[in-house]
Amino acid sequence: MDTLEQPNLTRYAALLPDTGEPGFGVYVHWPFCAAKCPYCDFNSHVRHQPVDQERFTAAFLKEMATVRQLSGPKTVTSVFLGGGTPSLMNPSTVAAILDGIGKHWHMPDGIEITMEANPSSVEAERFRGYRAAGVNRVSLGVQALNDRDLKFLGRLHDVADALKAIKLARDIFPRMSFDLIYARPNQTVDEWERELKEAISYAVDHLSLYQLTIEEGTPFFGLHKAGKLIVPDGDQSALLYEATQEITAREGLPAYEVSNHARPGAESRHNLTYWRYGEYAGIGPGAHGRLTRGSMKIATATERKPESWLDLVERDGHGMIDQEQLGYEEQADELLLMGLRLKEGVDLARWQQLSGRDLDPKREEFLLEHGFIERIGNSRLRCTPSGMLILDSVVADLAC
Structure with missing residues (x-):
């Protein structure tokens, strides 16, 4: 098993500590991917022509201004650039988006600013530009540590690409996480334990470990319905989950949420905002938000199709298609649903x-x-x- 040189952990002190409060996060959705994975039901889209990043950047900034009117003045506790594949953005696009957030809300030094990235070699070369723009945490969509399963999952990278991206991320960013998907077809507990231990040897302070789920509307759903894709049954999935909890706890990365594991103090601040039922602004195609006005909470949702969202923003100043005022009982249910995910x-x-x-x-x-x-x-x-x-x-x- 190859191991990576351990990073300089003293750099982590630059990020502000977790206060335990729900916080106010800003989520920005970049909806474009180089390819659509067969298990993915996220709002992601493949475009065979170059995306007009300047036009989309202007729309992100315009929608921010409208959302700022809804939210009022806030102090941002985290930013998350999700997708899609945000690492398809130019570093200058990322810098403009982060500058816009700082213009519309108070953005203290040292808050967590995360970007999702796919570990292809071309995208990894942009990491230094993202760091210069202000990103201080990267979340890599590794998903598996063997080439057979990466191909099955429709990933464009191989294990060599993944390890190269992990090493580069460890060298450049103060914090780094990566995702793995388990409970794959025919996966045994022994196989998963070996793969997980290998992943932990590469990890710094955070891992996201998700069981494969078959989502309606995905290619995997059709294969599963036709009996051509068999995933582990409930008992086997439970054994895989229990092995995951045992190994990560033993190795110093205990679960702080159903699927997320971290060394103490390295939990994802942005995701904690969701699970602690805090406030967050959702910017971009298909983004959701929860904003508090007085004693009430407003649930926002934007148009999912990127080009339709873009037209709406340019015409109306935002792409929101739903603003629902949540009653107290609805808020209580959401608080319970989110909070019970947490340790x-x-x-x-x-x-x-x-x-x-x-x-x-x-x-x-x-x-x-x-x-x-x-x-x-x-x-x-x-x-x-x-x-x-x-x-x-x-x-x-x-x-x-």
Whole structure:
């Protein structure tokens, strides 16, 4: 097994510490990809002609101005450039977007600024430009550490490309994470354990480990429905999940969320904003937001098709097609849904304030007795490892 030289961890101190507060994040969606992966149901689009980055940049900035009117003045605690494949953007595009965020909201030094990237060699060469633009955390879509499964997953890179991108990211960015997909067809626990241990040897402080899910509307969905793609059953998936938790905890990267693992202090600040049910502005095609106005929360959503979004922004100043005011009960349900994904759990006082009621004592007692949830003192509630395996059911029971 090849190992990479360990990075200089003293550089991490430059990022502001996590305060534990939900925060205010800005999410910017770059919707374009070089190819569409067969498992992906994200809002991503392939264009065979060059994208007019200057025109899209101007539209991002225009939509920011409108969203700023909705949000009011805020202090940004994180920025996330997602996609699609944001590493298809020119560094100058990234710099203009980050400058725009700083113009519309207060953006302190040292906040986390993440960019998703695919580990092809051409994109990796842009890393220094992204770092100069202000990106201080990169999230690489590695997905597998063998060429057979990378091909199966429709990835354009091979393992050599991935390791080159990981090394470059470790050298350039203060923080780095990469994704892997497991529970792939015919994958055994032993195979996954070996691959995961190899991944940990390359990781710095964060890994995102997702089970393969078959999403409607994807090529994998059709193959699965036709019986041509068989994924591990529930029991095998549970064994793979349990092995994941055991190995990452032993190696110092415990789960802080269902699918995310980090060394203490290296958790993704932006994703914590989602799971702690904070506020976030969604900019770009298909982006979603949650903005607070007074005591109410507004859910925003933009047009998904890039060119249609672009036309709307140029005409109206934004591409939003939905602004829904969420009632207190809806907010309470979302808080529960998001917060129970976290190891730190849910702030019960906050949930009670939104919902206007206590948890149903019989439902809570049932889940406690069966070891699916546990109290953290008197103030918080969280899922146990067993509860995480049936998270949707636990949330549904508690929300009733």
